[in-house]
Amino acid sequence: MKWENKMIQEQAKILSNQKIADQVYKMEIETTLSSQSAPGQFVEIQVPGYYLRRPISICEIQEGILTIIYKVLGDGTKVMSKMEAGETIDLFGPCGTGFPIENRDTVLLAGGGVGVPPLYECAKQYRNKNTNVQVVLGFNSKKDVFYVDEFEQLGCSVYVSTMDGS
Structure with missing residues (x-):
């Protein structure tokens, strides 16, 4: 598109x-x-x-x-x-130029902090194409984590990492 x-x-x-x-x-x-x-x-x-x-x-x-x-x-x-x-x-x-949403079997999306939000619509569009979406999210600490549930509700596999290990 x-x-x-x-x-x-x-x-x-x-x-x-x-x-x-x-x-x-x-x-x-x-x-x-x-x-x-x-x-x-x-x-x-x-x-x-x-x-x-x-x-x-x-x-x-x-x-x-x-x-x-x-x-x-x-x-x-x-x-x-x-x-x-x-x-x-x-x-x-x-x-800006949007992300290309191509026909793929699987995609890996990775972002941290305020780099997480633009990945959500990207993941949503890929899931609408029945693409397997793996999401890796990074944050400074546990108190900074957001949108894990939203990605999971799309049907994405979500992995979270924090700088301080919390």
Whole structure:
């Protein structure tokens, strides 16, 4: 499948914004960008009160909804973590080249920390093709782990490793 790369800027509606791990948040956004987005792409987010946009990977693509997962690393993402359902957020995207989803019997997806979210939609698309998906996730410690259950619910084999062995 080939996606057109038409970038759009819009005020999108936040549907939810919840903490899912230590300093890690999941935000669901109602947006027309979902119809243009592909696994592996990202959006640029204009945080109110800040000039520079934040690039955040797309975690999941549904009809009319994009899910992003981000880690609070500075003042801008701290402001994002306090945003609530019903508020609007300025999005620009989708940006980047998406992952190719090819016909394969088995794929291995590996990522760590904030590199995990873009793998979710990729895994979902491969599972829709009945591909055997093995996922290796790395985190700093047990308190940082997220999305293991979501990958398992897709039917992926999931392996987790932490830097501190927890």
